Amino acid sequence: MLRFIGKRLWDGGLTLAALVTLTFFVMRLAPGGPFSRSRKISPEVLANIQAAFHLDEPVWKQFARYVWGLLHLDLGPSTRFRDYSVSDLILSGLPYSLTIGFWAVVVASLVGVSLGIIGALRRNQPADYLAGLIGVVGIAVPIFVIGPLCQLVFGLKLGWLPVGGSGQGWRSLVLPVLVLSLPNIAYISRLTRSSMIETLRENYVRTARAKGLGGGRVLRVHVLRGALLPVVAYLGPATAAIITGSILIETVFAVPGIGRHFVDAALNRDYPLVMGITLLYGALLIFFNIGTDLLRGWMDPRLRHGR
């Protein structure tokens, strides 16, 4: 067990190292720099600014400096927002992003699993078709189409919920969370439905019934446990989907989270901020993938002893 976690952490570290290296050099190779877009400044001033951010040094030296900083948990200063360090900016945006992401996962899991179970138990009946329809819509209608439409209907026309921003407590969370959970509801309900149908045919389910267990108990204890395994396995990739989605959600709903920061930073060539957020996303992804694997091992004895 410990060996497994150790190996995964080591792999994760390698991935992060590759990510840092690749991102760093990609950013430096890209045309334009952090200060090439701002108003005309005299060459002397520009040289001074560049020197202050060590942008005049050779690239390998900048890289060494960055890695050295990282080892001391220092992500460096932002080149765009003067007097803010990258850590400040990330810490100010992270709560918004995490809140939306967390609730989106909760809503997506609850609704998705329920829809999938209904679909599997009432196969080819109206309820199944309805669940299937929601699944199709969630996959085929992109967030940046349904999001603005929801804003228009619930925000502008009906006036029930704020159109965007973060000023109104839970009310400003409702739309972003619902829209972000929609594609995940779709995936999770499809997964649950198909794995539930498969599990219902398993021998151990038949055995449980043959032992005389009640239908409800078989369903809760035996079927659900087996059927939820692929869903749990999806939670790792779901993190990636939530990250992708949150970038869009924060743009559409004007939420000051890190997703919005990332896009702005990339457009403004704010190298340290881009690096910092990339690292954070990479670490989150790795963390959730390891967590997912551990959870699966705990739920499914076949995975633990299989290999």
Added chain:
Amino acid sequence: MAVERPLSTFQLQLRRFAQNRLAMLSVFVLALIVLACFFGPYAFPFDGEEADFDYIGAPIDFSSPHLFGTDDFGRDLLVRVLEGGQVSLTIGFLGALTAGGIGVLYGAIAGYVGGRLDGLMMRCIEILYGFPYVILVILLSLLFGGGNVALFAAIVFTLWLTPAVIVRAQAQSLAQREFVQAARAGGMTGPAIVLQHIVPNCMSTVIVYGSLLVPEVILSESFLSFLGIGIKEPQASWGNLIQTGTSAMDTDLRLLLLPGALLVAVLLCLNFIADGLRDAFDPNDR
């Protein structure tokens, strides 16, 4: 009297696909949209980047030359949406084809050769899988400086991984089969075996997963253009048209609805087709 030849597996699969009504309807609708996007603009005397100062922000009016009206610059909305469709669809299909091609070759080589090389190649994939996908696309499209080619390269670079993993698993089992051993004994070289025996035998899996790549690429393209990173004005793409539509939606919904509806229709069709292909080609799933 003609002797009826028994159908090949591939023909049987195609026949099974053709019996799927939803999938066939999707093929039909998709074909219509593709034709409209590529030939429709020729039916109008202006192109999508031309401003018509007599009709600025014109509403839907089927009796005027601009059927679905114009945008704030007097550019014809319908023509812009169709031209945007050309960009999105081209990137979608070419991107999926290229990513699929790279993935198939990579996976086939790794699976067939096996051993150290396989370990190394899979290791690279594992590391790339750990990357947050959007971040990579955004960074790469910035690196290439925006525009069609950049976007295309960035999307392909991030999407070839899954086909590679799937094909590699198949190639591994194929490499042990008798006909491959026979080919090797007969003196066929490695590259020739990979291209003539391994790759063709992976095709049905590749078609199934490749069909899922197309909507993914189209979605990535419009997603990036929506954020202002991909295709930029004045060139139209569904992503940046939707973005423009969003900013004017409380007064004029058609700017959002027309490109949005087409994008959704294409994504729906592609998903139904992919489902149909999976049902027809993958015997494990029934």
